[in-house]
Structure formats: structure tokens, C-alpha cells
Amino acid sequence: xxxxxxxxAVVLVLSLLIAGCAGSTPSVTAPASSGxxxxxxxxxTDEPTSLDPQGAANSGANLMLPYLFDTLVTRQSDGQYVPxxxxxxxxxxxxxxxxxxxxxxxKFHDGSALDAKAVVFTFERFKAQGDKSPIAGNIKExxxxxxxxxxxxxxxxxxxxxxxxxxxxxPYAGIxxxxxxxxxxxxxxxxxxxxxxxxxxxxxxxxxxTLVRNPDYNWGTPEAKNRGPVKFExxxxxxxxxxxxQLAALQSGDVDxxxxxxxxxxxxxxxxxxxxxxxxxxxxxxxxGFNCAKPPFDDVKVRQALSFAVNKDxxxxxxxxxxxxxxxxxxxxxxxxxxxxxxxxxxxxxPAKAKSLLTxxxxxxxxxxxxxxxxxxxxxxxxxxxxxxxxxxxxxxxxQFKTLGVPVEIQQLDSAAVMKSTTEGAFDILLWRYExxxxxxxxxxxxxxxxxxxxxxxxxxxxxxxxxxxxxxEFDSAKRAGIYQEAQKLILADAPWQPLYLPxxxxxxxxxxxxxKIGALGRxxxxxxxxxxx
Amino acid sequence: MGxxxxxxxxxxxxxxxxxxxxxxxxLTLAPGxxxxxxxxxxxxxxxxxxxxxxxxxxxxxxxxxxxxxxAAVSRGDLGRSLLSDRPVAEVIRERLPATLLLAGLSVLLxxxxxxxxxxxxxxxxxxRLDLALVSGTVLGLAIPPYWLAILFIQFxxxxxxxxxxxxxxxxxHLVLPTLTLSLPAMAVVARLVRASVIEVSRSDFVRTxxxxxxxPRRVLLRHxxxxxxxxxxxxxxxxxxxxxxxxxxxxxxxxxPGLGRLTVQAIFDRDIPMVMGxxxxxxxxxxxxxxxxxxxxxxxxxxxxHGAL
Numbered sequence: 001x002x003x004x005x006x007x008x009a010v011v012l013v014l015s016l017l018i019a020g021c022a023g024s025t026p027s028v029t030a031p032a033s034s035g036x037x038x039x040x041x042x043x044x045t046d047e048p049t050s051l052d053p054q055g056a057a058n059s060g061a062n063l064m065l066p067y068l069f070d071t072l073v074t075r076q077s078d079g080q081y082v083p084x085x086x087x088x089x090x091x092x093x094x095x096x097x098x099x100x101x102x103x104x105x106x107k108f109h110d111g112s113a114l115d116a117k118a119v120v121f122t123f124e125r126f127k128a129q130g131d132k133s134p135i136a137g138n139i140k141e142x143x144x145x146x147x148x149x150x151x152x153x154x155x156x157x158x159x160x161x162x163x164x165x166x167x168x169x170x171p172y173a174g175i176x177x178x179x180x181x182x183x184x185x186x187x188x189x190x191x192x193x194x195x196x197x198x199x200x201x202x203x204x205x206x207x208x209x210t211l212v213r214n215p216d217y218n219w220g221t222p223e224a225k226n227r228g229p230v231k232f233e234x235x236x237x238x239x240x241x242x243x244x245x246q247l248a249a250l251q252s253g254d255v256d257x258x259x260x261x262x263x264x265x266x267x268x269x270x271x272x273x274x275x276x277x278x279x280x281x282x283x284x285x286x287x288x289g290f291n292c293a294k295p296p297f298d299d300v301k302v303r304q305a306l307s308f309a310v311n312k313d314x315x316x317x318x319x320x321x322x323x324x325x326x327x328x329x330x331x332x333x334x335x336x337x338x339x340x341x342x343x344x345x346x347x348x349x350x351p352a353k354a355k356s357l358l359t360x361x362x363x364x365x366x367x368x369x370x371x372x373x374x375x376x377x378x379x380x381x382x383x384x385x386x387x388x389x390x391x392x393x394x395x396x397x398x399x400q401f402k403t404l405g406v407p408v409e410i411q412q413l414d415s416a417a418v419m420k421s422t423t424e425g426a427f428d429i430l431l432w433r434y435e436x437x438x439x440x441x442x443x444x445x446x447x448x449x450x451x452x453x454x455x456x457x458x459x460x461x462x463x464x465x466x467x468x469x470x471x472x473x474e475f476d477s478a479k480r481a482g483i484y485q486e487a488q489k490l491i492l493a494d495a496p497w498q499p500l501y502l503p504x505x506x507x508x509x510x511x512x513x514x515x516x517k518i519g520a521l522g523r524x525x526x527x528x529x530x531x532x533x534x
Numbered sequence: 535m536g537x538x539x540x541x542x543x544x545x546x547x548x549x550x551x552x553x554x555x556x557x558x559x560x561l562t563l564a565p566g567x568x569x570x571x572x573x574x575x576x577x578x579x580x581x582x583x584x585x586x587x588x589x590x591x592x593x594x595x596x597x598x599x600x601x602x603x604x605a606a607v608s609r610g611d612l613g614r615s616l617l618s619d620r621p622v623a624e625v626i627r628e629r630l631p632a633t634l635l636l637a638g639l640s641v642l643l644x645x646x647x648x649x650x651x652x653x654x655x656x657x658x659x660x661x662r663l664d665l666a667l668v669s670g671t672v673l674g675l676a677i678p679p680y681w682l683a684i685l686f687i688q689f690x691x692x693x694x695x696x697x698x699x700x701x702x703x704x705x706x707h708l709v710l711p712t713l714t715l716s717l718p719a720m721a722v723v724a725r726l727v728r729a730s731v732i733e734v735s736r737s738d739f740v741r742t743x744x745x746x747x748x749x750p751r752r753v754l755l756r757h758x759x760x761x762x763x764x765x766x767x768x769x770x771x772x773x774x775x776x777x778x779x780x781x782x783x784x785x786x787x788x789x790x791p792g793l794g795r796l797t798v799q800a801i802f803d804r805d806i807p808m809v810m811g812x813x814x815x816x817x818x819x820x821x822x823x824x825x826x827x828x829x830x831x832x833x834x835x836x837x838x839x840h841g842a843l
Binding site for chain 2: 186239434
């Protein structure tokens with residue numbers, strides 16, 4: 001071929017390449033249909049992997065499941081369990097059975113009726129194939145589920161299990177329509193059918209998910225004023241992975257609701273008259289964990305000393321620019337047994353005490369200011385994930401420990417790798433977080449039987465374990481709270497964890513949206529939402 | 535020519551084997567496996583072990599790799615996502631067209647505009663236009679696409695309101711992502727074309743052409759330009775891999791429904807079949823286009839075809 005015809009050839013090849021893909025251009029992002037009450041739009045960072053409540057969960061699925069599925073009981077933002085699909089319940093005298101009486105007249109999105117059989121079907125399916133679910137372990141504790149009559153279901157356990165309400169209130173425990181599951185076959189994750197206030201409308205991979213109002217809904221959470229159908233037609237989740245684009249989408253009016261954790265962005269939005277900004281406390285705790293099995297951190301004095309060296313106010317002010325509340329107890333405020341006063345059993349900021357404890361533990365400060373014992377320098381590796389703002393916090397902690405005379409090296413890995421390292425014990429100090437809806441969290445993360453599993457810090461104290469076992473089988477709220485308070489006192493003194501802070505996020509809402517509330521675990525309650533101009 | 539193509543195709547097959555093996559082992563040997571990534575914070579050891587055995591993560595690595603590749607090669611079966619249980623091929627079919635559209639348009643824009651601007655700069659070399667264009671290419675190369683994308687959104691979408699902030703569906707949605715993605719390659723092409731046009735225009739045959747009275751415009755377009763395109767073409771071909779990588783970033787920022795974000799998330803989730811499927815589709819595409827570029831190069835320059843270069 002002669003050189004003069006080369007340019008057309010290049011163009012030809014490239015246009016063929018493009019023609020090959022042009023046939024299947026992705027279609028338009030769901031247009032806001034204004035008929036019948038309007039559309040509320042929010043962004044999501046991750047697309048749901050699956051909307052099968054018993055499948056693998058991710059942040060996208062967590063966002064959507066509560067709108068598609070209802071649970072037997074629901075947990076209010078004050079931590080109380082209240083009826084949803086079950087109108088009442090009765091705990092057996094031995095604490096090993098709980099009977100739920102179902103609400104009458106509830107229908108699934110496919111028109112079939114909710115009855116005891118559907119509930120039994122849901123949990124038997126869960127036990128058989130729900131092994132990817134975050135609550136698979138809790139579901140396995142249910143020994144059997146039986147229908148006592150058309151509208152009563154009995155959950156039986158091998159031993160008294162007070163966490164049953166927490167488990168059954170999780171969005172993963174939503175009740176499925178047996179006929180819809182049979183019809184969907186392997187596609188349950190793409191064809192979810194529940195009893196929730198919204199049905200699945202349209203799901204475009206990589207673009208977003210549209211939920212459509214369930215017009216028959218009249219069994220809403222008592223936490224909302226409106227317990228009937230929601231007052232707008234569509235709830236749209238647009239997939240926008242990048243935080244700066246999410247902000248731009250809010251400013252352009254493409255989305256109505258955004259959670260913001262960047263302080264400078266929040267300050268800008270607070271000055272903007274188009275938005276209402278509310279600071280929301282998230283239900284999770286960021287803590288510092290010490291490897292209690294590894295010298296010298298197996299010495300309680302060393303753990304306490306390092307804890308006394310932590311200045312939490314400084315972390316919140318400098319690393320978080322105020323987007324957090326200082327925490328002093330292992331349990332978060334919405335959990336039963338939380339008591340802010342217990343902080344006095346732990347370690348506040350006290351550098352002098354830190355030094356005297358190190359001295360008591362047999363350390364002395366070398367010429368370079370670094371503490372040492374028997375020629376061995378006291379140093380530590382601080383392990384955390386790459387997730388923001390962990391790097392900023394780790395850096396502040398590093399400087400605080402340096403002031404004490406303990407050089408700390410920071411190691412950041414992705415979450416899966418951090419979990420692997422911690423179960424293997426390959427760390428000294430861990431900067432990590434938890435989020436759970438029951439005080440049994442203490443057992444999950446600090447119980448002796450969970451070492452090398454979810455107890456990542458190798459902490460074990462028999463007195464604590466006994467209390468946690470008692471708490472697990474105590475159904476009386478007041479008594480149960482007392483048990484977990486006692487456990488927290490012991491834990492705080494042993495200092496396996498130094499609680500750091502509770503994260504705060506800004507909920508930014510477009511002015512046309514009224515009545516948006518935040519429920520337990522940061523869930524967005526839309527039952528009372530009205531959209532201006534509709 | 536036939537032998538050349540056969541040799542290259544064999545090379546592609548070998549490269550694919552290497553890619554698949556590296557991706558599979560890399561992901562498997564990375565700390566933390568699917569069962570742990572999936573079950574997260576609250577999972578007990580029994581729960582993780584049970585899921586691990588159901589997902590067949592306990593089997594030896596060579597065996598799992600061989601099983602996967604046997605199914606992929608013999609039946610075209612890329613497996614199911616460990617997370618969503620959906621067939622990987624189906625998920626990729628949904629997302630690949632958007633990535634191809636974006637990458638293809640960007641190559642076209644980079645080539646077309648890059649050649650035009652390079653030529654323009656060469657013709658006006660030393661002048662103000664040349665200076666402006668050359669400085670522009672330096673900027674185009676120096677600005678990270680991530681930052682550029684944010685600037686574009688702020689200016690064209692929010693300030694001027696001309697274009698949508700994010701998403702897909704209309705031609706308008708394509709403008710900012712394509713521009714962001716093509717700019718670095720466009721800058722490279724423009725600089726190369728400018729340099730080689732200047733170089734070629736000093737050749738003897740150009741002087742001859744001008745001397746025998748051909749109009750300078752015809753000499754430029756028919757004699758100089760075709761001979762100046764070779765380096766640009768080679769660089770475009772080499773840049774294709776970067777373009778696909780860049781597409782992953784650009785897709786994330788503009789919420790473009792392509793393969794990029796999907797693959798990145800699958801890596802964090804240790805969703806091996808999903809990542810493998812993605813690699814097994816994208817890698818041959820890149821290699822294929824590279825081959826096509828090389829063949830074009832051969833057509834333009836017989837020395838390459840005959841192995842003299």
C-alpha cells in the first residue's frame with residue numbers, strides 16, 4: 001500500500017472499533033418522572049452486589065435493603081426494638097424460645113400474603129444457603145423455626161439468646177416472598193420481592209437503581225408519623241463512585257441527598273442557602289487496639305501507658321477537623337449498656353501518668369528519649385487500612401507516641417489484608433473501627449472465645465467472658481445493661497482498646513426535601529418525606 | 535506477511551497465558567481471601583472456613599487455576615462472580631460497550647486532533663501559534679487526568695451549565711470524559727507529528743517535489759504528512775494500555791458505566807472470577823489493537839514487515 005492512503009486506513013480501523021461498540025450505548029440515567037409525587041434521588045458509592053438480603057452485602061445493598069424488605073422487628077434510633085411485621089412477641093420462660101405474632105393483612109410486592117409459612121421459608125433458606133451474609137453466624141444459632149399457626153412463628157435456640165432481636169432487626173433478616181424466590185430461581189439477587197415501602201423498579205448496571213413506591217404499604221415503622229405509603233413516587237440511587245463528583249452532582253441538582261465527611265466541603269455547603277445541613281453522629285466507634293498476646297503489649301501497664309499518651313481532642317481537632325466526637329467507652333451511645341461516665345475507668349490524656357507507668361513496667365528513657373527495657377527499645381508498628389481518614393489519624397498518633405518517647409511505624413493495607421494480618425497477630429497496635437447494633441459487640445470483638453477470629457487484639461479476661469456470657473442470655477433490659485456496664489469497667493482497666501472517637505458526618509439535603517430523618521445504623525427514613533413543588 | 539501475523543498471534547496467546555496466570559496467582563496470593571473480604575468484621579472462624587470450602591478456595595492454587603482456565607478456554611465459561619453469583623460474561627457484556635465507546639472515541643480524538651494540531655504547529659513553527667500549541671501540549675501531558683476531570687466538571691458543568699456533571703446516555707455525556715481521557719495522548723501525538731513534519735520537510739525528496747513545481751500544500755499533505763505519521767502511530771499503539779488504565783480513572787470520576795470501576799471493586803473484594811473475566815476480555819482487546827496498529831505500521835513502512843527494523 002502506498003503511503004498516501006494511510007490516513008484513511010487508520011480512520012477506517014478506528015471507526016470499525018467504535019462502530020462495534022456503538023450499537024449498545026448505555027441508556028439514559030433514569031429521568032425524573034414528575035407524575036404522582038416526584039422523585040427523591042441520592043448518590044451511592046458502590047453498586048449493590050446483590051439485593052438478595054441473604055446474599056453478599058456491600059454498602060450499596062445495605063442502603064437499599066431496608067426499603068425493599070421489612071423485618072419482624074425494627075430497631076429505633078434510640079436503640080429500642082419495636083414491632084414491624086411482628087405485632088407482638090413472647091419470650092419463653094427458659095429464654096430458649098421466642099414466639100412472634102405476625103401482623104395481619106401484609107402483602108408482598110407480588111401480591112402474595114405474608115404468613116407464618118413465609119417466615120419459616122425465609123429463615124430455612126437463610127440457614128441453608130445464607131453463608132455469605134454478615135449475620136450468617138447469628139442465623140446459625142437458631143436451632144429451629146416452626147409455624148405454630150397461620151400467623152405465629154416460634155424461634156428456638158439451644159441456649160437463651162438475647163441477641164435475637166438485634167439479629168432479626170438487621171436488613172439482612174428481611175422476609176422474602178416464597179413464590180417470588182421460586183420464580184426468580186438463581187436471580188433472586190436481581191429480582192428482590194419483599195413487603196417494604198418500595199418495590200424494585202429498574203436496575204441499570206453501572207448507572208443506578210430506581211425503587212418505586214409500594215401503594216399498598218400501611219405497616220410502616222412506628223418511628224415515622226406516616227405509616228402508610230410514602231408521599232413521593234420514586235427513590236433513585238445513582239451510582240457515583242467519586243466523592244468530588246458526588247458533591248458536584250448535589251450542587252447541580254442531580255441528587256437531593258448526600259453524606260459529606262470532608263470538613264471543608266461541609267463548611268461551604270453550610271453557607272449555601274440551597275441546602276439544609278445536619279450533623280449526624282454515626283453509630284460506629286474508631287478505636288486503638290493493642291496486641292495483648294505480644295510483648296511488651298501483653299503487659300497491662302504498657303497498654304495503659306500508651307493509652308494515657310493519646311490526646312483524643314487533638315485527633316478530633318487536627319486529623320478530623322471536628323468531624324468526630326471523642327469516645328471514652330467501648331460501647332457506642334445507641335447500644336444498651338452505654339454510659340459515658342464509665343470513661344473514668346479508662347485512660348484520659350495524662351502524659352505524666354504514661355511515663356510513670358512505663359517506669360513501673362521496668363522501662364527507662366535512653367539518651368535519645370526512647371524508652372527501653374533490658375536494651376530492648378520500645379517501638380511499635382501501627383496497622384490500619386487505607387481508608388480515609390485513617391492516614392491522618394495514624395500520623396497524629398505517631399507524633400503523640402513520639403512525644404512520649406515511643407517511635408511508631410505506620411503500616412497501611414487494604415481492609416482484607418488488615419483483617420488477615422490481625423487474625424494472624426502480625427501487628428502491635430491496630431487502628432480500626434466497628435459498627436454493631438447490640439452490646440454483644442463486646443463479646444464479638446473482645447471475647448476470649450473469639451481470639452484469632454473477630455477478637456483481633458487477643459484479649460482474654462475470664463471475669464469479662466463470664467459477664468458477656470451472662471449478658472447474652474439476659475432478656476431483662478435493665479439487668480442486661482448493668483451486666484455490660486460491669487464488663488466495660490473491667491475492659492477499660494485492662495486497656496486492650498483505647499476508644500478514640502465516634503465519627504460525625506454531614507447530612508446535606510436539598511431545600512425541596514422536607515421531613516428526612518436518620519434512623520438506626522445511619523438508615524435514611526423517608527416515610528415522612530415530602531417534596532416541595534410536587 | 536502471513537507468517538508475520540501467525541507469529542504475532544502465537545505471541546498474543548502466550549501473553550494471554552502469562553496475563554491470566556499472573557492475575558490469578560497475584561489475586562490469590564494477596565493477603566486476605568474472598569471469604570474474609572466478603573464476611574467482613576463479624577465473621578467467626580467456622581463461618582469463614584465453611585464459605586471457603588464452598589467457594590473451593592481450599593484447593594491448591596495450580597488446580598484452581600487449571601480448572602478455571604479449562605472452563606474458560608473450552609467452553610468460554612468465565613465463571614460466576616463470587617459475590618453476586620451472576621455469570622461473569624453477562625456482567626462484562628453489560629459494561630464493556632461503554633468502556634470501548636469511551637476508549638475508541640478518545641483514540642480517534644487523540645489521533646485526529648493531535649495530527650491536526652501537530653501539523654498546524656509545524657507549519658507555523660517559531661510563530662506564536664506554535665508556541666501556544668507546544669505550551670498547550672506540555673500542559674496536557676503534565677496535568678493529571680483526575681484533576682483535569684474535576685476542573686472540567688467545575689467549569690463546564692457547574693459554572694457554565696453546558697454539559698452534564700456525570701452519567702451516560704446522550705452525546706453530551708460523552709464530551710467531558712472523552713476529552714479528559716484523550717488529552718494526554720493527544721498532546722503526545724501533536725508533539726511527535728510536529729517534530730517529524732519539521733524533520734521530514736528537510737528531506738531531499740521534499741526539496742525535489744518543491745523543485746519540480748508541486749504546490750506546497752500538496753507537498754505537505756501528500757508527501758510530508760504520510761511520512762510523518764509513523765512515530766505517532768507507534769506511540770498511539772503503545773499508549774493504548776495507558777488509555778485503558780486511564781479509562782478506569784475517568785470512568786470512576788464521571789460515573790461512566792464501564793468495566794473500570796467494576797474491576798477495581800472486584801479486586802478489593804478478591805472476586806477472582808470477576809477480575810479474571812475482565813482481564814481475559816480487556817487484555818486480548820489491547821493486544822489485538824496493538825497488532826492492528828503494527829500491521830498498519832507494516833503497510834506504511836515495508837521495512838517493518840520484512841523484519842529489517
